[in-house]
Every structure is written in structure tokens, then in C-alpha cells.
Amino acid sequence: MPMNRRAALLAAAGVLALSGALPAHDGPHGGPTTASFRVGGDGGVNVREDVTLGDTRVPKSKYRFAHRIEGDAHIITLTRIATRSSVETVYEVGTALIAGRQPRKGSLLHAKEAADHSLHISVIEIAGEAADHLPRTRHGTR
Numbered sequence: 001m002p003m004n005r006r007a008a009l010l011a012a013a014g015v016l017a018l019s020g021a022l023p024a025h026d027g028p029h030g031g032p033t034t035a036s037f038r039v040g041g042d043g044g045v046n047v048r049e050d051v052t053l054g055d056t057r058v059p060k061s062k063y064r065f066a067h068r069i070e071g072d073a074h075i076i077t078l079t080r081i082a083t084r085s086s087v088e089t090v091y092e093v094g095t096a097l098i099a100g101r102q103p104r105k106g107s108l109l110h111a112k113e114a115a116d117h118s119l120h121i122s123v124i125e126i127a128g129e130a131a132d133h134l135p136r137t138r139h140g141t142r
Contacts, residue, residue, distance in 0.1 A: 033112070033113040033117075033119070034110065034111065034112050034113070035048070035049060035051075035110075035111045035119060036108050036109065036110050036111070037108065037109040037111070038106060038107075038108055039065045039106065039107035039108065039109070039127075043064050043065050043066065044062060044063070044064060044065070044081075045062070045063050045064075045065045045078070045109065046062050046063075047059075047060050047061060047062075047063060047078070047109070048060055049111075049119055050118070050119070051109075051111050051118075051119045051120065051121050052114075052118060052119070052120045052121065053076070053078065053091055053093050053120075053121045053135055054093035054094070054121075054135040054136055054137050055137045055138055056091050056093065058078060058091050058121075059080075061080050061081070061086070062080070062081045063078040063079055063080055063081060063091075064078070064079045064081060065077070065078060065107060065109075066079070067107075067126050067133075073094055074094070074095045074097060074133055075092055075093070075094055075095070076092065076093050076094075076095055076124055076133060076135070077090060077091070077092045078090070078091045078092075079091075093135045093136060094135075094136045095124065095133035095134055095135055095136060096133070096134045096136055097131040097132070097133060097134075098131060098132045098134060099130065099131050100129075100130045100131050100132055101130065102130055103127075103128050103129060103130045104125040104126060104127055104128065104129055104130070105127065106125070106127050107124075107125060107126050107127045108124070108125045109121050109124055110122055110123040110124070110125070120135075121135055122134070122135070
């Protein structure tokens, strides 16, 4: 194809794309988005994106992370650190345990993208425990 014709076709395609006549690229298609939020030694965690924990929407903010055991139940708590513009808010979720191979070196919250493009905390690792914690929802685990 001669260079002038190729340039003209590329220019026409660009005009069509900018006019909305051609579908726009809607982002990367390499699979779902994932994110990990590391819990510091002081229990602080910076949740950099809005996430869902169990059935609860948790806005991006700084939190204190806690894990407690009540009988057979493992419960994860995120407490939003109060600022001048926000009050302390507590988010809790029960978890199901999936046995792991070796104790975790640090605590992490792993999130993955759902079909509606929101991020859901899917796995929680607790430092020193050899199990993954899966947040429970009203319908089971995610």
C-alpha cells in the first residue's frame, strides 16, 4: 500500500474514533485487577481504594487492623482512623479458614476485581498463621 494512502486511512480512522463512530478502547484486558494492602507492624493499613469486605463497602482511608478469635469464629476488624473530617468507623467480618502450608510472614489484605469492576477483599493473610482467611458474606465466602 502506498505511503500516502496508508496515512490517509490512518487519519480517517483517527477522525472516526474521535467522533465516536468507532468503539473506544475501554482499558486493559489482561484479566481482573488485583490489589494488596500490607498491614504494618503497628496494625495500620492504608486501603488506597474503595473495597468491599464481606457485604460491606469500605471507603479508602487509613485503618487499624485487628484479628480476634471467638470460639471457632475468626473475626477481622478494620477501624477507620478518625481525622478532622471523619469519625472513627468500625467494619467487621467473619471469615472462613483455608489451611496453608506455612505461617505467613506478614499480614496482607488481597483484593480482586468483581464483575461490576469493584474491588472485593478476597483473602486475608495473618502474620504467624498458616491459614488464609476468606471473608464471609450472607451467601457464603467470595
